[in-house]
Amino acid sequence: MICNCSNCALKTVFFDSFKDEELEFYCESRVEVKVPAKEFIIKQGAEIKDFIYLKEGLIKLFRTSDNGKSQIISFGKPMDFVSIQSVFSEKKYNYSVQALIDSVVCVLDFNTVKDLIKNNGNFATSLLKQISFSYDRITMNTLDILQKRLYGKVAHVLIYFADQVYENDEYSLPISRKEISEYIGMSVENVIRTISEFRKDKIIKVYGKTIEIIDKKKLQIISDRG
Amino acid sequence: MICNCSNCALKTVFFDSFKDEELEFYCESRVEVKVPAKEFIIKQGAEIKDFIYLKEGLIKLFRTSDNGKSQIISFGKPMDFVSIQSVFSEKKYNYSVQALIDSVVCVLDFNTVKDLIKNNGNFATSLLKQISFSYDRITMNTLDILQKRLYGKVAHVLIYFADQVYENDEYSLPISRKEISEYIGMSVENVIRTISEFRKDKIIKVYGKTIEIIDKKKLQIISDRG
């Protein structure tokens, strides 16, 4: 295995704290895995043995209830840890993770990470900061969605992908209408209707999966107003 | 100041990792503060300088938007850290914390905690676990509420206080109907109507602020079904 940690983006962001021998140790136990679109990275109920972060691609976290309905928790992009949630507080994953597009994840043995936390104060500090940041993002997004109504929710999602994921007002929506509905807790039909309305009102243009935001201000107002 | 850390419940749960000299150090920088009901512990926008945990009482975390509307994020009970959210990822609090009943908090200097994380691997591990657990609870509760509708949401809240807070099916609701509405994102009137319906259907008994759950099974079904 080629250990290219030194130019791994993740390393420069979070792992500056490593001493050389630690870096090597962490490198050796690391495995890089390619994950094709739609494939699972984590399955709900599985035992937590790894510590996973996303190197390339885009993923969704979601949970499935007993009746088979699934609810999307959040999305993850490169630099995000895949298995942040619960890994320090649970034995088993209480959510699944699935690749939305072809992705690459790096997998560390979880015990290795635990050891690093104990023995490297700077690493522990960095990780804590990152976890706090990651959870915060999810919490605030979920709270935003909770207090909005249909139109505001859909506008929020469209802006989310533009600003947080693609940093571009034109993008190919990586999820289906159904998945949007599983994220915001509304019916598929009404998600579609809302997108159609935005299109008719010339706030966005829609070509299949491609979304182009034309009137960002108006969309932002709809999102803010709820 | 009397340093009674050794019999502080928090200590036995999280701080077993302390060596004696660290324990003393942490004790000396700690301040115990009584907070009467309705008083603020943290104000949104204030700089993060402290690390606060709840020794006695009950608190609510909430955020206020520009238009003055407030949204409840979560509730905290003894043993919970008050200032978990954001403290490692932000400079300023993006939420407020208010005592719901007379409470007692313990305040540590934030830099002291940061030092402890760096220098005590066991402490870092314990804290990480606790933070992960705390965030998880909030995320899952919020997601639960998001996917339910009015009746399910209200049932969820009533069960939440019975199971998670009071561990009793009869309790004095520590929040107003309006606050329930700010937590679940529905109108006050409909929260009240729903509680009245539950009362008429003999699922609960209501005497002002006092709630007594009579038919827990039915209430649970309503909550589960959404």
Next chain:
DNA sequence: CGCGGCTTTGATGTTCATCAAGTAAAGTGG
């Protein structure tokens, strides 16, 4: 005592889920 906030109920209109039915797109086996 009176004011303001909380609670409650009713009436009304808006928002939303659900059902139905059809079209487009994407996978599947021969």
Next chain:
DNA sequence: CCACTTTACTTGATGAACATCAAAGCCGCG
């Protein structure tokens, strides 16, 4: 490669769920 199946998307119609407005009783507090 085509017929077939399945899945995603779309629109309309209907009734249920919900917000909002209005009005009145209640309670704590200055």
